[in-house]
Amino acid sequence: MAIKLSLTNFFTTSNAGITFPLLLNHFVLPPIRRKMQTVNSPPLPTTSLPPPAVADHRHHLLLPTAASPTNIHQFKQLHANILRSGHEHSLSFLLSKLLSLPFPSPPSLDYILAVFLHSPHLDPRICHRALRTFSRAADGTHRALTAYAGMRRFDVEVDRFMFPTLLRAAARVSGGDGGLVRREVHGIVLKLGFPSDPFIQTALAGAYAAGGMIEDARKVFDRMLHKDMIAWNVMLDGYYQAGQYNDTLMLFEDMRNSGLIPNNVVLSTIITACGRTGNLAFGKEVHSYIVESKILIDEHIQSALIAMYCNCNSIRTAQNLYDQMSPKNLVASTAMVVGYSKIGKIEIARYIFNRMREKDLICWSAMISGYAESERPGEALRLFNSMLASGMSPDKITMLSVISACAHLGAIDLAKWIHIYADKNGFRGSLSVDNALIDMYSKSGSLTMARTIFEKQPERNVITWTTMITGLAMHGEGRSALELFNEMKAMGVEPNGVTFVGLLYACSHSGMVEEGRHMFKSMIFEHKIEPKHEHYGCMVDLLGRAKLLQEAHELIDSMPFPPNVVEWGSLLWACQNHGNVVLGELAARKLLELDSGHDGAYVLLSNIYAKANRWEKVEEVRRLMKGRAVSKEKGCSWVEVDGEVHEFLMGDECHSRSSEIYRKLDEIVKALEVAGYSPDVGSVLINLEEDEKKAAILLHSEKLALSFGLIGLTPGSCIRIAKNLRVCRDCHSFIKLTSMVFKREIILRDRTRFHRFMDGNCSCKDFW
DNA sequence: CTAGGGTTAG
Structure with missing residues (x-):
C-alpha cells in the first residue's frame, strides 16, 4: 500500500515501472569466454576432477603455483583452470578472493566484473562487496551499475544494504542519463519496498542532489520521518553545491527548529553559505550561536568564519579572528589574501602571502588573481612565473586567472605564449579556458585569433557568446556583434545582463541609436532582464x-x-x-x-x-x-616591445632608458610640428603658463610609451599601447599624426575599446 | 566528510 502511494505520488506511472529495466541493461560487457581466449594457460589434465560438494577447500588443486592467488596473472590462470575443468561453481570462490584484494587497478575492475557476471551463484554478501568495490573506484560507476543490472537478471535478492552503495555509483552518473538512472534506482527502491528506510532515503536524496536534481532531493528529504544529522547535512550541502545559498540558510533554520544540534560539518557549510550571499547578519548570528552554545571552534570553523567575514566586507573582524589563530592555517591565510585583494589592499594581501610557510596551488592562484583583478597584470604574471619556478603546476582555475591577467595587460606576445602554454599542458578544449582565451585575444588586439578559437569551439555557453560579442564591440564591429547575437539566439542560448552590456556597448560605439533603443526594450520585455x-x-x-x-x-x-x-x-x-x-x-x-x-x-x-x-x-x-x-589621477600606460611589457606613468623617469625616451619624444614632437601639430592644452587643469602647459601635456604616459615603442621598433611591426584610463584629446591627435608622419600602425587600447591608427586615421568613431 | 582560488561587464 505504501509502495503504491509513493509510486503514484512521486513518479508518473510511465517512468516508474516501464523504463527502469531498459537503462540499467545498457551497462553490459562482452561475454567472458571471448576474453578468456587470450589468456595463456598451462595444459590441463584431461581427466577432470569430480565437482566438489562445497566450493571452498579443494581449490588449491586447481591453482598453478600458490594456495592463494596474489596477482592478476595467477587469477587468470586459476580462472582458466576453473573454466576448462567445468567447475564453474568455483567462480564464487575466485570472485570472493578477487574482491578481497586491497585496490584493484582499473583493468582488473573489468576482470572482476566479467567474473561477477558469469558466476552461477551470487549471494547478497558477495554482491554487496562487488558493488562496494566498483562504487569506490574513481571509474567504477558504470561497472557498479552493470553489476547491479546483472544481479537483477539473475534474480539475486536485493537487500536494503545494497542501495546506499548502488546510489553512490548512481550519484556520479552525469548528463541526461544521470537523471534517468537515479529515477530508475528510486523506482526499484519503491518497488522492492524500502521507501522509508532512512539510510536509503538519505542516499537517494544525496544522489539526486549530486546530479543537481535538487527539487527531487528535497521531495525525498521531506518524506523522511526520521531525519538524522547526515540527512540534514546531505540536503544542506545539496543546496549549497547548487549555489542556492538562501535555501541553505532557510533549511538550516528548519533544522534548528527541529531541535537538532548542528555539528561542525553543518556549521562550516552554513557559515560559508553566509559568506557567499554576503549575509553578514545571518553569519554573525551563527557565530554568536556557536560561542554561546560553547561548541568547539575547530580549525575548520575558524577558517570558515574568517572567510565569511572577508566575503562580507568585514575584513577587520576577519583580521581579529585571524590574529587569534595559532598557528595560522593555510585555508585561513588564503581567505585573508583574497579578502584584502578584494578591497584593493593588495600589498597587505601580499604581505600575508609572503609570510605563509607552506604554499599550495590554491593560495598561489588566489594571489595571482588578486593582482589580475587589481589592475596589476604584470605582477600577476611575474608571480605566475615564480610559481612555476617553485615547481608547482597550474590547474584550470590558475590558468583562468593568468589568462585574465594577460587580457588586462593586452600584450599580444604574452597572449600567444600563454595560449601555447595552455595547449601544451592539456587545457585546450576546456570551455572556461577557451572563453578566457577569446577574451584575452580580443583584448590584446587580435580579433582574428579570438574569432578562430570561437569558431572552433565544440561547445559554447552564454559566456562564450558574450565574450565574442563584446570583443567585436570593442573593435568597433557593431554590426557583426548584432549579427552574432542573432546567431546566438538561433542556437537557443539565452542572453544575460552581461550580454546586453556588450550589445548596448556595440550600438553606442557604432552610432546605432535605433538598434540600441530596441535592444534595451527587448532586454526588459522579451528577456525579462531588469536593467x-x-x-x-x-x-x-x-x-x-x-x-x-x-x-x-x-x-x-x-x-x-x-x-x-x-x-x-x-x-x-x-x-x-x-x-x-x-x-x-x-x-x-x-x-x-x-x-x-x-x-x-x-x-x-x-x-x-x-x-x-x-x-x-x-x-x-x-x-x-x-x-x-x-x-588629476596620473595616467598609466603600457607598451610591449619584443615580448616585454614596459610601464609608464605621467612624467615618468624611472625607466632605465629614460634619457633615450625623452630624446625620441623631442624628435617626434619636432617632426609633428612640421606637420602642423600644436599641443591642445584644454585638458591641463593646473594653473600654469601656456608654455608650461605645453610641456606638461607632452609628458602624458601614452606619449612616453609611444616614444619608447618607436625606439625599439623593428621594421614592419606595429606598436601596441595599453592605457588604463580614457585617452585625452591631445594624445589621440598626437598618436594619429605619429602614425602618419612615421608610417606606422599604432594600436591603442584604452579602458573600453581599441583605436587602430594608420596613415593619420583612427578606426574609432568617437568625437575628438 | 567539512574550510581557501576561476572565465564575460562595471
Missing part, C-alpha cells in the same frame, strides 16, 4: 554620443533607483563633446554630490566652460578643485 546601472550607463552613453542629450537626461530621471557616477559621468562627457553648458553644470553638480573627489568631473566641467569662453568659470572650477585638494 541595472551598467545598462543605463550604456544607454546614456549611446544617446549622449548621438547628441540626444535631453533624452539621455530624461532616461536618468526615469531610473527606478538613484543614478550613480557612471550615468552622470557619461552625460557630462557627452555635454562636453556637444558643448551643452546648462546640462553639463547639472551633471557635474550631481556627480560631485556623489563623489566630491571625482577628478573627471572638474576636468570635464572646466573644459565645457573653456569651450564656451567662460574663463571666469574655468578659474572658479580650478579654485574649487584646489580648495578640495583634488588632483
Whole structure:
C-alpha cells in the first residue's frame, strides 16, 4: 500500500515501472569466454576432477603455483583452470578472493566484473562487496551499475544494504542519463519496498542532489520521518553545491527548529553559505550561536568564519579572528589574501602571502588573481612565473586567472605564449579556458585569433557568446556583434545582463541609436532582464554620443533607483563633446554630490566652460578643485616591445632608458610640428603658463610609451599601447599624426575599446 | 566528510 502511494505520488506511472529495466541493461560487457581466449594457460589434465560438494577447500588443486592467488596473472590462470575443468561453481570462490584484494587497478575492475557476471551463484554478501568495490573506484560507476543490472537478471535478492552503495555509483552518473538512472534506482527502491528506510532515503536524496536534481532531493528529504544529522547535512550541502545559498540558510533554520544540534560539518557549510550571499547578519548570528552554545571552534570553523567575514566586507573582524589563530592555517591565510585583494589592499594581501610557510596551488592562484583583478597584470604574471619556478603546476582555475591577467595587460606576445602554454599542458578544449582565451585575444588586439578559437569551439555557453560579442564591440564591429547575437539566439542560448552590456556597448560605439533603443526594450520585455546601472550607463552613453542629450537626461530621471557616477559621468562627457553648458553644470553638480573627489568631473566641467569662453568659470572650477585638494589621477600606460611589457606613468623617469625616451619624444614632437601639430592644452587643469602647459601635456604616459615603442621598433611591426584610463584629446591627435608622419600602425587600447591608427586615421568613431 | 582560488561587464 505504501509502495503504491509513493509510486503514484512521486513518479508518473510511465517512468516508474516501464523504463527502469531498459537503462540499467545498457551497462553490459562482452561475454567472458571471448576474453578468456587470450589468456595463456598451462595444459590441463584431461581427466577432470569430480565437482566438489562445497566450493571452498579443494581449490588449491586447481591453482598453478600458490594456495592463494596474489596477482592478476595467477587469477587468470586459476580462472582458466576453473573454466576448462567445468567447475564453474568455483567462480564464487575466485570472485570472493578477487574482491578481497586491497585496490584493484582499473583493468582488473573489468576482470572482476566479467567474473561477477558469469558466476552461477551470487549471494547478497558477495554482491554487496562487488558493488562496494566498483562504487569506490574513481571509474567504477558504470561497472557498479552493470553489476547491479546483472544481479537483477539473475534474480539475486536485493537487500536494503545494497542501495546506499548502488546510489553512490548512481550519484556520479552525469548528463541526461544521470537523471534517468537515479529515477530508475528510486523506482526499484519503491518497488522492492524500502521507501522509508532512512539510510536509503538519505542516499537517494544525496544522489539526486549530486546530479543537481535538487527539487527531487528535497521531495525525498521531506518524506523522511526520521531525519538524522547526515540527512540534514546531505540536503544542506545539496543546496549549497547548487549555489542556492538562501535555501541553505532557510533549511538550516528548519533544522534548528527541529531541535537538532548542528555539528561542525553543518556549521562550516552554513557559515560559508553566509559568506557567499554576503549575509553578514545571518553569519554573525551563527557565530554568536556557536560561542554561546560553547561548541568547539575547530580549525575548520575558524577558517570558515574568517572567510565569511572577508566575503562580507568585514575584513577587520576577519583580521581579529585571524590574529587569534595559532598557528595560522593555510585555508585561513588564503581567505585573508583574497579578502584584502578584494578591497584593493593588495600589498597587505601580499604581505600575508609572503609570510605563509607552506604554499599550495590554491593560495598561489588566489594571489595571482588578486593582482589580475587589481589592475596589476604584470605582477600577476611575474608571480605566475615564480610559481612555476617553485615547481608547482597550474590547474584550470590558475590558468583562468593568468589568462585574465594577460587580457588586462593586452600584450599580444604574452597572449600567444600563454595560449601555447595552455595547449601544451592539456587545457585546450576546456570551455572556461577557451572563453578566457577569446577574451584575452580580443583584448590584446587580435580579433582574428579570438574569432578562430570561437569558431572552433565544440561547445559554447552564454559566456562564450558574450565574450565574442563584446570583443567585436570593442573593435568597433557593431554590426557583426548584432549579427552574432542573432546567431546566438538561433542556437537557443539565452542572453544575460552581461550580454546586453556588450550589445548596448556595440550600438553606442557604432552610432546605432535605433538598434540600441530596441535592444534595451527587448532586454526588459522579451528577456525579462531588469536593467541595472551598467545598462543605463550604456544607454546614456549611446544617446549622449548621438547628441540626444535631453533624452539621455530624461532616461536618468526615469531610473527606478538613484543614478550613480557612471550615468552622470557619461552625460557630462557627452555635454562636453556637444558643448551643452546648462546640462553639463547639472551633471557635474550631481556627480560631485556623489563623489566630491571625482577628478573627471572638474576636468570635464572646466573644459565645457573653456569651450564656451567662460574663463571666469574655468578659474572658479580650478579654485574649487584646489580648495578640495583634488588632483588629476596620473595616467598609466603600457607598451610591449619584443615580448616585454614596459610601464609608464605621467612624467615618468624611472625607466632605465629614460634619457633615450625623452630624446625620441623631442624628435617626434619636432617632426609633428612640421606637420602642423600644436599641443591642445584644454585638458591641463593646473594653473600654469601656456608654455608650461605645453610641456606638461607632452609628458602624458601614452606619449612616453609611444616614444619608447618607436625606439625599439623593428621594421614592419606595429606598436601596441595599453592605457588604463580614457585617452585625452591631445594624445589621440598626437598618436594619429605619429602614425602618419612615421608610417606606422599604432594600436591603442584604452579602458573600453581599441583605436587602430594608420596613415593619420583612427578606426574609432568617437568625437575628438 | 567539512574550510581557501576561476572565465564575460562595471
